[in-house]
Amino acid sequence: MTKSIIIIGGGIGGLSAGCFANRNGFKTEIFEQNPSAGGLCTAWKRKEFRVDGCVHWLVGTDPSGDFYKLWDQLGMVRNQEFFYYDYFTQYEDLGGNIFRVFGDPDKWRDHMISFSKEDEKLITSFTRDIKKIMRQDMPVDFDLKSAVRAIPTLFLFMKYRMPLKKFAAKFKNPLLRKLFIEALDWHDMPVIFIFWTLALMGAKKAGYPVGGSDALIGSVLKKYEELGGKIRYNSSVTGIIIENDKAVGIKLSDGTEHRADYIISAADGHRTIYDWLGGRYTNKFINKCYETLTPFPGIIYASFGLNRDYQHIPYGFQYQLKKPVMIGSEEVTSLGVRNHWFDRVLCPEGKAIFNIMIPQDYSFWKPLADDREKYLAEKQKALELIISALEEQLPGIREEIIMTDIATPLTFERYTGNWKGSYEGWLLSPSRITLQLPSRLPGLDNFYMAGHWISPGGGLPSGLLTGRKAIGLICKKEKRSFQ
Numbered sequence: 451m452t453k454s455i456i457i458i459g460g461g462i463g464g465l466s467a468g469c470f471a472n473r474n475g476f477k478t479e480i481f482e483q484n485p486s487a488g489g490l491c492t493a494w495k496r497k498e499f500r501v502d503g504c505v506h507w508l509v510g511t512d513p514s515g516d517f518y519k520l521w522d523q524l525g526m527v528r529n530q531e532f533f534y535y536d537y538f539t540q541y542e543d544l545g546g547n548i549f550r551v552f553g554d555p556d557k558w559r560d561h562m563i564s565f566s567k568e569d570e571k572l573i574t575s576f577t578r579d580i581k582k583i584m585r586q587d588m589p590v591d592f593d594l595k596s597a598v599r600a601i602p603t604l605f606l607f608m609k610y611r612m613p614l615k616k617f618a619a620k621f622k623n624p625l626l627r628k629l630f631i632e633a634l635d636w637h638d639m640p641v642i643f644i645f646w647t648l649a650l651m652g653a654k655k656a657g658y659p660v661g662g663s664d665a666l667i668g669s670v671l672k673k674y675e676e677l678g679g680k681i682r683y684n685s686s687v688t689g690i691i692i693e694n695d696k697a698v699g700i701k702l703s704d705g706t707e708h709r710a711d712y713i714i715s716a717a718d719g720h721r722t723i724y725d726w727l728g729g730r731y732t733n734k735f736i737n738k739c740y741e742t743l744t745p746f747p748g749i750i751y752a753s754f755g756l757n758r759d760y761q762h763i764p765y766g767f768q769y770q771l772k773k774p775v776m777i778g779s780e781e782v783t784s785l786g787v788r789n790h791w792f793d794r795v796l797c798p799e800g801k802a803i804f805n806i807m808i809p810q811d812y813s814f815w816k817p818l819a820d821d822r823e824k825y826l827a828e829k830q831k832a833l834e835l836i837i838s839a840l841e842e843q844l845p846g847i848r849e850e851i852i853m854t855d856i857a858t859p860l861t862f863e864r865y866t867g868n869w870k871g872s873y874e875g876w877l878l879s880p881s882r883i884t885l886q887l888p889s890r891l892p893g894l895d896n897f898y899m900a901g902h903w904i905s906p907g908g909g910l911p912s913g914l915l916t917g918r919k920a921i922g923l924i925c926k927k928e929k930r931s932f933q
């Protein structure tokens with residue numbers, strides 16, 4: 451008899467699990483709380499614009515790579531057009547210094563040396579290492595063969611696992627040190643994360659999918675349904691049914707119960723383990739992770755539809771503000787902007803859309819959840835401050851703004867259920883760079899986890915791999931080989 455699987459959550463983790471399960475002969479049903487799939491990987495319409503709430507790049511777009519082959523099984527890459535950035539970002543300080551972070555390591559090397567000849571040796575050494583990473587394929591498995599293949603990269607992981615600021619301290623030239631930090635520091639992540647991203651970009655192994663998040667999720671949803679998968683929208687899970695330490699079903703907010711042979715949670719990790727399962731199926735390691743690891747923060751995500759084609763402005767730029775400004779919970783010293791003029795799905799001809807992401811402290815926003823007026827006022831204040839900050843760099847832009855949109859950590863929490871409004875699960879920790887959380891919970895049978903909460907560093911690839919891994923484990927339990 452065909453075995454059945456219930457999957458909680460229709461984000462990339464749940465959809466990946468669904469596709470691999472159906473390919474392996476299981477009958478699956480995804481229960482998604484929202485009226486549409488995608489979770490964090492989503493977009494929404496505002497006037498003639500689409501605000502893309504997620505994707506800047508998809509890792510694994512090189513057809514010769516293993517990752518590409520996996521995305522292809524989800525129907526996501528073969529017919530997808532990608533836009534390749536030639537630089538990661540451009541940072542401008544108040545002194546008029548313009549620092550570009552190129553995907554091409556030689557170009558970046560020359561550019562950095564133009565700021566500091568005295569740091570030539572260090573610059574040459576790490577840009578050479580970026581070239582080495584460019585030649586490596588991204589590992590998709592954690593078996594012996596993959597481990598052997600990954601040895602050269604593992605060495606580089608260890609070499610560059612320190613936080614970016616610590617690495618930047620090696621520059622002799624103070625200006626280069628400052629520009630490097632301002633342009634690249636992101637939540638104090640290990641420098642390898644940045645070098646890896648640049649290497650993927652330089653090697654055209656990561657690109658921006660034209661059409662954004664909608665295009666990606668539309669393709670995987672189509673594939674899932676072609677494979678016979680079913681998705682139930684507006685179905686909010688409130689509990690997991692356990693019988694004799696075995697997961698046998700789920701409860702929904704409408705009071706109904708649904709049963710299956712296996713249950714996978716591809717929804718928020720904290721809610722799954724500590725709310726739905728009451729913390730009964732955990733251990734020291736899992737508890738320690740939830741107590742000590744740092745999640746990606748919540749963010750303000752502000753978008754502006756512009757009545758002008760901003761093709762003359764870089765597609766990714768940051769600049770120092772004349773003076774620091776408090777936006778929400780954060781003192782902002784520079785503003786980073788993504789300019790999506792090049793994707794006509796997001797904005798019509800002759801127009802542009804800007805997205806701005808500002809990390810926030812969740813505890814600042816949480817109390818506002820009970821005071822709608824105050825919350826709306828805080829959002830409006832943040833929008834105003836961001837527009838004033840844009841004016842510093844692009845005088846007159848205020849008059850060109852014909853659409854505004856702002857999401858806060860509370861928006862992300864409400865829409866996706868992610869813990870504290872986190873936008874990508876756990877941050878990579880410099881001291882535990884290869885850490886993964888288990889796909890199974892101790893003492894609980896027939897239950898598996900998928901999604902970014904079990905794979906620090908997060909992102910769409912973590913959804914792909916953890917969904918696939920959960921199905922691999924179920925196949926093993928069923929004593930069938932994983933296809």
Ligand SMILES: Cc1cc2nc3c(=O)[nH]c(=O)nc-3n(C[C@H](O)[C@H](O)[C@H](O)COP(=O)(O)OP(=O)(O)OC[C@H]3O[C@@H](n4cnc5c(N)ncnc54)[C@H](O)[C@@H]3O)c2cc1C
Pocket residue numbers: 458459460461462463464481482483484487488489490491503504505506507508509685686687688716717718751807865866867868873874875900901902903908909910911913
């Ligand atoms: C602004 C931004 C930019 C990003 N940029 C990139 C990028 O360029 N590249 C990249 O790879 N990644 C990027 N990410 C990260 C990426 O979007 C996430 O890491 C990834 O989408 C997480 O997928 P997931 O399936 O693990 O979780 P989620 O997307 O959170 O999916 C969980 C799903 O479970 C559902 N759910 C939750 N609770 C319940 C319930 N009670 N009942 C039923 N359903 C429930 C949710 O509605 C959701 O659909 C970005 C994220 C953001 C916000």
